[in-house]
Amino acid sequence: xxxxxxxxAAEAADRAVRRRIELEELRSELKSPEQRILEWERVHQLxxxxxxxxxxxxxxxxxxxxxxxxxxxxxxxxxxxxxxxAR
Numbered sequence: 346x347x348x349x350x351x352x353x354a355a356e357a358a359d360r361a362v363r364r365r366i367e368l369e370e371l372r373s374e375l376k377s378p379e380q381r382i383l384e385w386e387r388v389h390q391l392x393x394x395x396x397x398x399x400x401x402x403x404x405x406x407x408x409x410x411x412x413x414x415x416x417x418x419x420x421x422x423x424x425x426x427x428x429x430x431a432r
Contacts, residue, residue, distance in 0.1 A: 372410045381409040382419050395424045 347355070367388050371381055385405055386392055394401060397417065406416045 368408075371408055374410075378409070378411050378415040378419050379422075381411060382416065385409055393420055393423060395420065395427060397421075 367384075370376070371384050371388065373381070376384070382393055382405060385408060391401075393405060393416075397420065402413065402416050402420070405411070406413050409416070
């Protein structure tokens with residue numbers, strides 16, 4: 346039998362492994378820039394802002410290992426889709 350402290354430690358280790366896997370998915374070169382950014386949004390429970398010079402774009406680029414140009418291209422497509430939905 347495991348003690349309560351051991352069970353908590355095992356749960357924390359499991360969460361750490363899941364988190365590491367999630368972060369690796371953000372950077373996977375097997376995924377498109379769109380997929381990486383969607384994964385970033387899911388992991389952080391945030392939406393990528395549509396403002397072209399928003400400071401978080403640098404963070405998104407670093408965490409997804411995309412260039413700023415790639416992030417901005419995905420952002421531009423999201424803005425176009427949002428404008429189409431709003432009409």
